[in-house]
Amino acid sequence: MVLEKLGDSLKQAFRKISSLSSIDREAVESVIRDLQRSLLQADVDAELVIELSDSIKKKVLSGKTPPGMTLKEHFIKVLYDEIVGFLGKGEGGLEIKPQRILLVGLFGSGKTTTAGKLAKWFRSRGLKPALVACDTFRPAAKEQISQTASSLGIPAYTEGKSPKDVAAFALRNSKEDVLIFDSAGRNALDEELARELKELAKAAKPDEVLLVIPADIGQAARRQSEEFGKLVGITGVIVTKMDGTAKGGGALAAASVSGATVKFITTGEKLSDIEAYDPKRFVGRLIGYGDLQGLLEKAREAGIGADAKSAERLMSGKFDMNDFYEQIGQMQKMGSMSKIIEMIPGLGGMKLPKGTLDVQEEKMRRWRYAIDSMTPEERKEPDLIKASRISRIAKGSGVPESEVRELLKYFRQTQKLMKMAKGGKGFRRGPFAQIAKQFGLGGM
Template identity: 50%
Template sequence: MLEKLSQGLKDALKKITKSGYIDKKILDQLIKDIQRTLLASDVDVKLVFELTNTIKKRALEEKPKQGITPKEHVINVVYEELVKLVGKKPEIILKPGKILFIGLYGSGKTSSIAKVARFYQKKGLKPALIGCDVHRPAAMDQLKQLAEQLNIPCYAPKDIKNPIEIAKNGLEKFKKYDMLIFDSSGRSSLDKELADELKKLADFIKPDEVLLIIPADLGQAAKEQAQGFKQLVGITGIFLTKMDATARGGGAITGCAVTGAPIKFIGLGEKLDALEIFDPERFISKLIGFGDLQSLLEKAKEIVTKETQESAKRIASGKFTMNDFYEQIKTMGKMGSLQSMIGSIPGLSGKISKKVDLEQQEDKIKKWKYIIESMTKQERENPDIIDASRIRRIAKGSGTQESEVRELIKMYNQSKKMMKILSGKRGNALARLARRFKGFI
């Protein structure tokens, strides 16, 4: 179902999960990919641009919730906005009641009745079908045949030409049944005659649900049909058929959603079990492979914060302050294995004089945080000015030993050296490492 739309959205999001960090360029690419994919699925241009503007705005302006990386944040925003685009979670009647099916010729009304009857049968209710399509004699036979397949009763007389009379007889006949489903006549378009007939029928039956059947291959034109029936007849929900057989499903769903009439069911094939309750969250989750994305993100376990991105930019431009060092410590502590990455590059491991135990580092991060916080802005931006008396003051202010402050400064200087090596163009291996490293922070 909706393979192209699904694949398009998955591909767009995969680019994000694959990249190390998120910047404006990557975001713009994502926006473009989403636009292209939705437009190809016949979603209204205005809706598409509204959606992508919101995604972009939220991705750039909203602060990710705690514990959520910027990548996860963007994917979440895309997911949430797509869910909003396809409408609200519908309420499905699960107790005895009456449903009237309405829709134009060939929309899939009769076959959908059979699907819904089977759905309620499985829920333990006792459905019965009543055929009120008096315009097409063949419709009565079709309904009877389907009822036989499901082993449920059906009243579909060919000799009565008044749908209200049929409905009246049906209600009388099926008193013992608790889910009465009424078929109705279609037309090639919604005209006054059809609207009057359906309204009268609905007034008489007093259904709990008036389901409008719309074929998904209408694309965004579904909106007009949904609006027309909503105004002229009144509907409680929509059943979108033929979702399996069109590339325009995205347009049909979003077109219906903007009318405010909830999509309740979708038809996914000709078989009687090819029915799904429409749940926006589940639908979008499946469409974009949200479950897979989340596990992918978890696996990556990259800790990317806005600060570290900015820090990465500064480092790339040749600056490396105590603030950058602090961001780097945090990142390294969470990443775990920078040491092994560096160790695997021939010629580089020897350049780092003292092996850094990252585990120990993580334990020290808290202390370092206090030390760095006790430095003045000037000291943080230019640590070279930190002399013995400043060290004494910083140690006092942070509640640490002078030796610990010295150790921190030494670590900073080592890191600075390493950053110089990494950002310099010393052969392919180094450049590769630098790129990889940059991708991580």
């Protein structure tokens, strides 16, 4: 996974907040110290790290906790929002419309490969792309473009001696919606490259000039995007090779602070290894919590938690088929359980057996029918349910026996999870304990 290490340490920071017994200056500082360490390891500029830390500290300790939020929730929210803001702004990607895109960047940054990836990206969104081989500097560059284009089944325009000639030829002869202009790299953005790119831009008249930067340059991405921005003008950045380095965080933060928008990241050598960059989604995935805000809102909308008695029972470790029935109903309102689990700090990081919680809605509905067909005793003591009862329940509910068995198995797993979580520390008093309780995951 991309930036696994940064993700792990961020996850830990959130978990730590959940486990704190009170939020005071010392607690905030200790979480921030952890955060600083992990950001520095991701090659984020030290000065930026300090700025971020100060901003988080100020917001959390200002005493202005939004109404309806505990200080702990507030802390989590501030941390999350600040990290998102830090790693980028706005949504990435490009508008799905006819346009011309010029890719610029230093040697080996991934321009030519990215040209192919972008073509594929647009094609799968219903547009007709073509590649334009404006790297006349490296002998094999035109060949590389032609090969990529033919593997995608799209045209490549390669005719012309100089970059601007190739561009002009393409503009005269192409009928495609999206033209992607590759350009030559250099060791540095020197005068020669600047002149060539300016000339090329004049001929190609691009709507977008995207700087291609490899993630492994880390914080140096700031200077590079500033320089390219000043000398040739850029409308955005693509950070490549996110798969091969721990420095991606530094590159993203640096590009963002330079004022550029990161439009895409690429994560491998295959033509499909590209994605529109959305800092919110990226951070959500990085820390494995999904969207924190969405979770809070959903929980409120669903009006869950009315049944405090059931929650009490769960806290005390009792958990029978009646509780399970209720849970399933609540989950149906909220989406799959594994998704919900991912969104709960402290649980998101819990290592659960794969597939344990992956229950589809359709199945939940049938399970409820099956539980409806159980007797009150069976619901109180599911252990009573043996073969003959399974077959009776299956007949009564119209749910296949195999699924009734699956339901029982899932019930037992959940019961075990409840016990396990009850034994664990930290989460019991965490900010999300209330929400967890409402999901029937209480007592953690």
